[in-house]
Structure formats: structure tokens, C-alpha cells
Amino acid sequence: MSLQSRMAHVESRLAEACLRSGRSRDTVKVIAVTKYISVETAQAAVGAGLTELGENRWPDAKGKWDALHGQAAFHYIGSLQTNKVKDVVGRFAYIHSLDRLSLAESIQKQAEKLGIIVPCFMQVNVSGEESKHGQSPEEARSLLRQIQSCDRIRLTGLMTMAPFEAEPELTRAVFRDLRLLRDEWNRTESLRAPLTELSMGMSGDFEIAVEEGATWIRLGTVLVGKDDI
Numbered sequence: 001m002s003l004q005s006r007m008a009h010v011e012s013r014l015a016e017a018c019l020r021s022g023r024s025r026d027t028v029k030v031i032a033v034t035k036y037i038s039v040e041t042a043q044a045a046v047g048a049g050l051t052e053l054g055e056n057r058w059p060d061a062k063g064k065w066d067a068l069h070g071q072a073a074f075h076y077i078g079s080l081q082t083n084k085v086k087d088v089v090g091r092f093a094y095i096h097s098l099d100r101l102s103l104a105e106s107i108q109k110q111a112e113k114l115g116i117i118v119p120c121f122m123q124v125n126v127s128g129e130e131s132k133h134g135q136s137p138e139e140a141r142s143l144l145r146q147i148q149s150c151d152r153i154r155l156t157g158l159m160t161m162a163p164f165e166a167e168p169e170l171t172r173a174v175f176r177d178l179r180l181l182r183d184e185w186n187r188t189e190s191l192r193a194p195l196t197e198l199s200m201g202m203s204g205d206f207e208i209a210v211e212e213g214a215t216w217i218r219l220g221t222v223l224v225g226k227d228d229i
């Protein structure tokens with residue numbers, strides 16, 4: 001399938017999910033996850049109008065970042081080791097995988113050095129699946145409180161992944177729980193700024209995520225396909 005037809009197909013599914021849930025299409029932003037594609041395909045995607053790109057490892061992202069950082073915003077969506085923070089902070093517009101205090105402190109330090117603010121999502125393991133990164137909701141609450149003192153981190157929302165190949169109803173429950181957690185924290189925690197964003201939904205489950213309130217969906221295979229790289 002061509003990039004254009006993939007994009008058109010995703011767009012119509014997305015528009016329908018918005019319609020079903022009474023949301024306006026412009027409340028959902030799409031991150032094209034480029035980790036399975038070459039620099040050339042990523043360039044074509046940006047040329048076709050996909051200007052938010054997601055990557056989950058810096059060594060794999062580097063070639064695309066070098067070629068495209070003036071034309072697209074990069075989202076770091078993979079688990080982030082503390083020793084890679086210096087590569088990521090300053091290059092990526094958002095970090096979606098903030099999941100522990102040591103990482104927050106390391107981001108804070110690097111951001112101070114560069115004199116910038118780093119927009120981040122806290123990754124929460126709502127499903128409790130062991131292979132997934134992110135804190136349990138209770139641990140995440142204490143992390144949230146600790147992060148309030150990191151003035152270089154702008155926590156914009158929460159991120160989660162549904163269990164791999166889960167039943168749609170379980171997936172829906174995971175996404176709904178992330179939304180409810182965000183809403184609860186906005187009501188009960190004293191935050192520097194409200195959490196507005198929800199980063200959830202991938203190729204296999206983005207429509208459910210939209211129905212449950214996703215504001216950023218992260219689409220690889222279904223949107224930009226896979227190259228032999």
C-alpha cells in the first residue's frame with residue numbers, strides 16, 4: 001500500500017472514531033512512529049504532511065533527526081536510560097516515557113544546562129502487565145508529587161500502552177483508566193499546571209484510544225508501514 005493510501009485510510013478511521021465519540025477531529029494529534037522505516041521513507045512521510053515523528057531509541061532515530069529536525073517535531077516514546085538523556089533532551093520536543101525519579105532528575109539537570117523546558121508525559125502502567133514500563137497508578141502518584149519540584153519539566157499529560165493483543169474491552173478499560181487517573185489528579189493534586197494530554201493508542205487500538213479521550217496517538221505500521229531496515 002502506498003503512503004498516501006495508508007494516510008487516507010487512517011484519516012477516515014480516525015474521523016469516524018471522532019464522530020462516534022462526539023469529538024472534533026482537531027483534538028487528536030497523530031505521531032507517525034518511524035522506528036520501522038528508513039530515512040527516505042520518513043522524508044516522504046514528512047513531505048506528505050506528517051510532521052510529528054516518534055522514535056524509541058536514539059541510535060535508530062539519529063539519521064532521521066539529522067535529516068528532518070528542521071521540518072518535523074520529534075517525540076521520544078521508548079524507555080529512556082539515564083545515560084541517554086543528554087542525547088534526547090534538546091532534540092526531542094516531547095518525552096513520553098518519564099517513569100521514575102532518577103530520570104526526572106537527570107532530565108531536569110540537562111534542561112538546566114541547556115536553559116530549556118522539557119515537555120513530558122508520565123508513563124503509567126495501568127494494565128499491570130509486567131513487561132510494560134511505567135509505574136503503577138499509586139507509585140505514579142508519588143512520582144507526580146516529586147516531579148512538581150523539577151521546574152524544567154513541564155508535565156503535559158499521561159502515557160500508557162495497552163497489553164499486547166488484548167481483547168478490545170480490556171484495552172478500552174486501560175485507556176479509560178488512564179483518562180480517569182488524569183482527571184482525578186487534576187482535581188485532587190496541587191499541580192503547577194493541569195494535565196491536559198493523553199498519549200495512548202497504536203496501530204492496533206487507536207480507535208478505542210480516541211473514543212476514550214486520547215489527544216496524541218502513536219501510529220507506526222498502520223500509517224507509515226515497515227521497511228526492511
Ligand SMILES: *Cc1c(COP(=O)(O)O)cnc(C)c1O
Binds near residue numbers: 056077201203204218
Ligand atoms: C512502536 C511503538 C508504537 C507504534 O507501534 P505500531 O503498532 O506500529 O503503531 C507506538 N508507541 C510506542 C511506545 C512504540 O514503541
